[in-house]
Amino acid sequence: MNDPPLASLSLTHVHYNPVDRLSYICAWLALVPQALCVIYVTLIWSTREVEILLMFAGQMACEALNWGLKRWIKEERPRQMNGKGYGMPSSHAQFVTFFSLSLSLFLLLRHNPSSRPPPQTQQQQPYSHNPLPFTHRLAISVLSIVSAGVVATSRIYLNYHTPRQVMVGCFAGAVCAVGWFIVTGLLRRWGVVEWGLELGIARWARMRDLVVEEDLVEGGWRRWEERRRVRLRVRDDGGGKKGR
Structure with a gap:
């Protein structure tokens, strides 16, 4: 009789208008960050690529920055929203912007696959594999950025954030993505990534760095x-x- 009232896990608890089909779709879009985290972990485990691990580390740092900014700015969410917590900047907008822009920067600037066979295979059968062309990588990048925009806009439609909160979230995510891309580029140039891959724990985990020069x-x-x-x-x- 004296049991405390049950609480809702806000991680997946999304308010939406049940008579509005678009609102229902937006509610599903709210789960995109969780789905991306599952994809990150799955790819890291299955490929052991250090580039994906670095991108995930940057993603988590971006999320930590959002947590700090919300508690520093302390701006409330829209009045008609029933959720809890501060709204500036939008964590969903910041998360998907970082992901889409980081993916685009990788595909367009860092990913450099070759159509030539490795030296050890040149004497074997003809090498017929054609890497994903730049135009296809550009199309994937545009699609990822547009998808991020859809997710960010859905937060406004569901009244979880004001347009300004979403715009600031997108800006923060973009700054984090560009900044982290520069940092990881310097780590590669200075040999830190190569040094890390020689550590015992990296060797034990069989981490590798092939996706930069090898086609996806x-x-x-x-x-x-x-x-x-x-x-x-x-x-x-x-x-x-x-x-x-």
């Missing part, structure tokens, strides 16, 4: 093609022997 869909493809050719050769040889 190339990882493992060459090994798969080699194994496929071996299987086909064995199958053809076996069929020839049976024919004899």
Whole structure:
């Protein structure tokens, strides 16, 4: 009889208008940052790429900055919003802006795949893989930025933030993305990334740094093609022997 009232976990608790279909879609868009965190962790675990780990570290630093800014500025959310916490700047807008701009900077400025085969494979079968062209990478970048804009706008539509709070969040996310891109570039130039990959913990975790120079869909493809050719050769040889 004296149990305390139950509370709602605000991480996934989103208010929306049940009779408004667009409001319902915006409520799902509010879960994009959580989905991106799952994607980050999945990619880090499956690829062991240090570039993704660095991007995730910057993403978390950006989120920590948002937490500090909200408690420093202390600007309330719109009056018609029923949620808790401060609203300046919008954490959703800052999160997705950092992600989309960091991805775009990587694809357009840092990602430099080659259509030439590595030296150890030049004497093997012809190298027929074509890296993702720049125009495709540009299209992905534009799509990611537009998607970030949609998520940020949804926060205004749901009355969780004012337009000014969303704009400041986008600006803060953009500054963090550009700043972190410069920092990681300097870390690469100074050899800090290469040094870190030689540490025992990085070697134990099998961290690597291939995605900068290797095409996004190339990882493992060459090994798969080699194994496929071996299987086909064995199958053809076996069929020839049976024919004899």
